[in-house]
Amino acid sequence: MAKATDMLDLYFRFMSGERFTKAQIGEIIGKKSERTVQRYIASLNDFFDTRQETEHLRIVMNHTDRKYEMTRLENETFDATQILAILKILISTRGLSEEEIHLIINNLTNHITEENQRIIEKAIQSELVHYEPMNHGEPLLNKIWDINLLIQQNKTIKFEYFNAMNQGRIHTIKPMYITFSELYFYLVGVNDKEQVLIFRIDRIQDYTKAEDKFKEPNSPYFREGALKQRIYFMYGGEWKKVSFEFNGGIIESVLDRFPTARLLKKDYANNRFVVEIEVIGDGILMWLLSQGARVKVLSPNSLKEKHIAEVKKIMANYE
Template sequence: MKPTLRIVHLFCRLLQRERLNRENVIEEYKINSRTFDRDISDIRYVLSELHECDELIYDRNDKCYYLSRGGRHDFTGRDVMALLKVLLGSRALCRDEMMGMVDAIRALLPYEDRKALYYAIEDELKHYIEPIHGKSILELQWKINKSIINRQKIRIVYTKTGGKRIKRDVLPVNIVFAEFYFYLVAFRDESEYEYPAFFRLDRIESVKVLGKVGENPLYTNFRYSDMRPAVQFMYAGELFEIKLRCRKSALEAVLDRVPKYEIIREKEDSVLVTVTAFGEGFIRWAAMQGENVEILAPQELRERMGQWFAKAAEVYRQDVK
């Protein structure tokens, strides 16, 4: 192997977080110790010329050279395994995009850790189930994010749940992930809604940038982090203070789901709680809890919940045809 090619090869291995053992490298490339020292010196020179904060370090314990991160935190196998377990479990991306992202994240690990990581996630990789829509969304997400950064109004062509296609001029303010899907958080243009609407990214057929919005209080006053604890299933609408009776066995699930809460009183087997949430999404979630959660107030939501259960019960009273 030519000297220049060998140095590039060694440098690439160091960039991939591999630790280079002196004796192993000398044997592998059939060079002498003086040549190895010259190669290491050349790599250090390249790093200095690039003004990188990375530094080539020699570990006397295992007699290996490795590339430091200049005080930055290196991803460990433990970090990457946890990250990939969450990512694969989210089922947020189509198969091609998910596999590409897994490969890119695995590449952040030192060379010797990648094989061990593969065995930890092998089953999830082989049996990964992509979302039903099967669409690639990373490019669209990045395009919309640029519009958010540049404070640009956009026009989207969007397919609603029933299949109806609509056009909306919106002011995008955020992109979030919840319940298997990415959502665009955006205010409808010329509307007086206090809160934004949510649009699933996989249902956005096209995006057209309409131009800069200019100074707009939405960008300075709105914080999705203030709204998020009250959102269930990505439904906004009207914000309510809701009084609940829930079984103690279900309390943890309630408080994790609705972090804006206050415990009023505890009884032997139940707890009275007030939570702040958007009505439509909360009803959908509370209905899934069955008898574990009862809405006590406001009366409007209690009646809507009763109607929901009545309709569900009517379905099961009918004979199967």
């Protein structure tokens, strides 16, 4: 009977929002061992699973302070395999502050079993120890959410934007969407001259709702999926086709890197290819330079000349 009383005591205390360490639970149920505490928690969770009115409840450890608490599961939850994949991708982007990363990890893993929590914790432990967020160090989750709400409300916004030289300037734009690319979150919007502008969200300060009304031009920038397939390093500019020779490298990596890629010539025996891609702006130049002698730009001529000029500058550094 004592065990049933202890279980009820624990149940009501968790229901009221109290949180306990494993040692504190051991004291509550009569100085029991950690193994016994674990059995009590497992028994409560098993009980929750047997009744429809409690199947959404779960007692889990919050890894922030290693205290147990009662959580309410949604009808549809991530399983451990999905959570591990999401966290691996998220950590590798380095796009959020260390505090935000730990918050997300805690919120996601709170809804899975302790065994799976331990598996995921072990899988990402080394990456978290060596996690280096971006130098701006600014928390972004709330800002991203706020700006996204303004976008969905079809509002115009006004904000101060600081460039790489930390020089501030006031902008008023019609925000179109938020995207992530190459380490940073970006806001894409249009100004009163129907110009498409791209802003790093961490450099946006003091954003407020504005009353200005802007016309939305017919631009490929407003189709986020199409933009992400064609823009590199978030450089703005004209939409164009680029063709280049690719020799001696892994062609699969090129096709994976550029979703719009087409192979105009294929010589698998000699590992020589002519590739055509669609791009926006000249951000592609950075990738071309990273490929060294494996790449030769064919067209357009303007990009070809820029590529040659950059190669000459690199050569000059060694003279």
